Amino acid sequence: MAHAPIIRTLGKNGPKIPALGFGLMLIGAPAYGAVPQDKDRSAILDKALELGATFWDTSDLYGDNEELLRQWFQKTGKRDQIFLATKFGYVKGEGGKTMQFQFDTSYEYTKKACQSSLDAMGTDYIDLYYVHQVDNVTPIEETMRALAELQADGKIRHIGLSMVSSTTLRRAIKIAPVAAVQPEYSLFGREIEGPEGTDLLATCRELGVAVVCATPLGRGLLSSDFGSTSSSSSSTAEDGDTTKVDPADLRAKMMPRFLAENRAHNAAVVAKIREFAAEKKGCSVSQLALAWLLKQGDDIFVIPGTRRVRYLEENWATNSVELSDEEEKQLRHSAQTSELAGEALPEQFMDHKFRNTKEIS
Ligand SMILES: NC(=O)c1ccc[n+]([C@@H]2O[C@H](COP(=O)([O-])OP(=O)(O)OC[C@H]3O[C@@H](n4cnc5c(N)ncnc54)[C@H](OP(=O)(O)O)[C@@H]3O)[C@@H](O)[C@H]2O)c1
Secondary structure, eight states, X not given: OXXXXXXXXXXXXXXXXXXXXXXXXXXXXXXXXXXXXXXXXXXXXXXXXXXXXXXXXXXXXXTTHHHHHHHHHXXXXXXXXXXXXXXXXXXXXXXXXXXXXXXXXXXXXXXXXXXXXXXXXXXXXXXXXXXXXXOSSSOXXXXXXXXXXXXXXXXXXXXXXXXXOHHHHHHHTTTSOOOEEEOBOBTTBOGGGSGGGTTHHHHHHHHTOEEEEBSTTGGGTSSSXXXXXXXXXXXXXXXXXXXXXXXXXXXXXXXXXXXHHHHXXXXXXXXXXXXXXXXXXXXXXXHHHHHHHHTTOTTEEEOOBOSOHHHHHHHHGGGGOOOOHHHXXXXXXXXXXXXXXXXXXXXXXXXXXXXXXXXXX
């Protein structure tokens, strides 16, 4: 059944795009286990286009995602039908191998990274170009100057900031318009609503900046698979065995909520949400979690990630799941009163979420 997409305006007077996007990280980087085979990756992109899920989110960090996109654009000739977001800021090491957790958002690197992404994707413009992570030494004003020039040159159409604080956003917007920020936001990750997340949601609303929710399913926590077996849902086969934990799945190794000692407790919490989904809405827990986010306002966009066509289709069907105000409140209450075991991220990543930059000297 075709689901008419929810279309929303990105930021102040921005383009109208599907509120339900597609996060491409897992079809490029083996973060949660193996990346699918090329024919399956191509099939998932084909399906996203066919459905209308044309707001794609990638990064120069996500394995060979940008090269994959170049091949897909060459094959289909459909670059113009995709609203393409990519990111920069993680420094790549020798031979293009990504070295995580080193950042560079200097003026020079911003320009260089943009050209590399354009070349890698075989396109002459990026619809939405994000700073993925700000570095410790560059004032955001310098990065924004480079981005504003890229925009004036027509290389990027809109500017985005990911994982920044309200202070960084306020400083950035004085240099050039910011269309979107990309923080983590999900039913069990609501920091942006309050001081813990620098009141980022309120700041975005005040400034007319869209919120694109990274990890809207809590990295797979808010899914029918979580906790139903010993699974980390890492098999990539279309109907594959999801009961095996893929040794390459970083979640099972380092994401506290996914560690063996926390799984049973957290599965019981998710089971309550699943019950709500089935009984009240006749939908899946993932659909309910996405619908809950979309209910938060017309400035909210979601980019769930998947390696499977069937999850892509299931997530897209959320376009037809509408929550009442009362249902939204009940779900929020349920999440607020159920404590998950473990944090969403390991300790060493906690300061990556709402970053400030150096003051201008
Ligand atoms: N800005 C940043 O720093 C940042 C950080 C993290 C993520 N992101 C962006 O956010 C996107 C999404 O993040 P994410 O992939 O880490 O987390 P996510 O979207 O919260 O969850 C993805 C996980 O949920 C599973 N899943 C998806 N749909 C499902 C369904 N309908 N039923 C059951 N399971 C389902 C996927 O399984 P399978 O893998 O088995 O398909 C995958 O394991 C990324 O692609 C990236 O674009 C940005």
